[in-house]
Amino acid sequence: MDIQRPRGTADLLPEALGLWSAFERVALREFERANYREIRTPLFEHTELFVRGVGDTTDIVEKEMYSFQDRGGRSLTLRPEGTAGVVRAYVENKRYGRADIDKLYYLGPMFRYERPQSGRSRQFHQYGCEVFGAEAPELDAEVIALSYRILSEFGLTGLTVEVNSVGCDVCRPQHKAAMLRLVQPHAEEFCGDCQRRMERNPLRMFDCKHETCQRLLTELQVPRISDVLCADCREHLEAVLHHTALLGIPCERNPNLVRGLDYYTRTAWEVTVAGHSTVSGGGRYNSLVAELGGPETPGIGFAGGVERAVQLAIDQSLTAGEDERLDVYVVTADQTATDQATSLVDTLRRAGFMADRDFQRRSVKSQVKSADRQHARWMAVLGETELASGTVTVKDMDSGEQEIWPFLEVAERMQERRTKQEGEGK
Structure with a gap:
């Protein structure tokens, strides 16, 4: 089932x-x-x-x-x-x-x-x-x-x-008494809900959704509470x-x-x-x-x-804005970069960035597509060249600009870029 x-x-x-x-x-x-x-x-x-x-x-x-x-x-x-x-x-x-x-x-x-x-x-x-x-x-x-x-x-x-x-x-008791004098003689003409409200809280008759009840209140010239405050x-x-x-x-x-x-x-x-x-x-x-x-x-x-x-x-065609964008997607261009990817993602998260990586052993092309689907602001690539030089290739996904940064400085430099972009209203 x-x-x-x-x-x-x-x-x-x-x-x-x-x-x-x-x-x-x-x-x-x-x-x-x-x-x-x-x-x-x-x-x-x-x-x-x-x-x-x-x-x-x-x-x-x-x-x-x-x-x-x-x-x-x-x-x-x-x-x-x-x-x-x-x-x-x-x-x-x-x-x-x-x-x-x-x-x-x-x-x-x-x-x-x-x-x-x-x-x-x-x-x-x-x-x-x-x-x-x-x-x-x-x-x-x-x-x-x-x-x-x-x-x-x-x-x-x-x-x-x-x-x-x-x-x-x-003023409520006075209003109740005035209402009852007018509506009680016509009680059977009101809906069942209004008949019950009539005894306990007649003010709520004005909240009734039945058109007949609202028409009766108007025809009987029942005072509104605002008239007797x-x-x-x-x-x-x-x-x-x-x-x-x-x-x-x-x-x-x-x-x-x-x-x-x-x-x-x-x-x-x-x-x-x-x-x-x-x-x-x-x-x-x-x-x-x-x-x-x-x-x-x-x-x-x-x-x-x-x-x-x-x-x-x-x-009204509002959107959530860009708050839901992923900040950084880390791409492993070489499987030997797994340890460095784990470390880099953790460092970025600790620095306050929304960061993620591939866990499915996919190709670089597939990982890049994933970064695009998640609207990542930056893509950080770790491959054989980067491992040998202790660097990370960082691409700004909006401008297409690509730079090589020291591995240990990625979070700091990214924070500087984010602060600058926020100051420019981007």
Whole structure:
């Protein structure tokens, strides 16, 4: 029987990972520049964590989780998103006792049972961050800027940030009461999901994908949360928009924006590209730490999909650049040069070069073709003449220039050439 990969998963082969690696480098660089530190949580957690943390009215909990019982009869779930696990780790490890705010980032696989389609897989990869300990609007702006700049620095264009406030414990109850007065008499006209949300979190009805439900909300003139924000929430949103403008982030107000997770309070946003689904998004969650057993601690974060960012890069004809080029390919023109080839490759690698050689006892012609296929910057040839004189013939594969260097000086001279080329912008 042929065994194939499970539906909704993908093999990430070396030839396709150039853009992935380039994106991950950008994300890690931007997080670390902003003084965020990496956190890694388990791939599976107790199911209750996601029911309580993500929200039992969300599509994730109602329809998409991979849950199972272990041999001890405990219900476990493969993580469908990153925030709940990071908050659990923050509480369990008592990181809330720190004097400074806690700025954390993560990158790794998540799992949701969805119908596989472009940009959606059952195993997918998210990058994101969480910050605990401050509710200043300037922090909201910093996290929004991070979510935008990672994508922008990766090279994506046409990005827009849509921002809204989803209220707080003061204005949300008022909005809920106003919504219910209007929608409950028409409950049977809404889809089953909205009927359940109506009782537990009616705000999420604005996140429904059914056109009929959205038409009913409009016809019934159901107020948006942005229409009934309290003074503090309005002031907070204005300050967030002020600071994102100072940072040069192109933000637009979207009063219809309601993120699909129950834990958000106040600021919520999405980074979008015209003609595509959301690329990344996030929000503030000032009650989630307390909900999961910690003290009252404000929090904010965002997450994005690596697959979506990479697919956008492909659609926009971006490439990984020359970072994936092999620096040096060592050719053995004489089999007696095997020892010297081993030594030279190791020396070059220790000096910071990406270097490789032939291991198949192939002809010189075949080795040269291999150097070409791997886009080597230089080719270093070791043959009978070179062995006798203690030298290496080095060819610049871009210019075609060829020189003879002392064996012991190859790494040093190559470093000088690389430094010079980088200075000239080549």
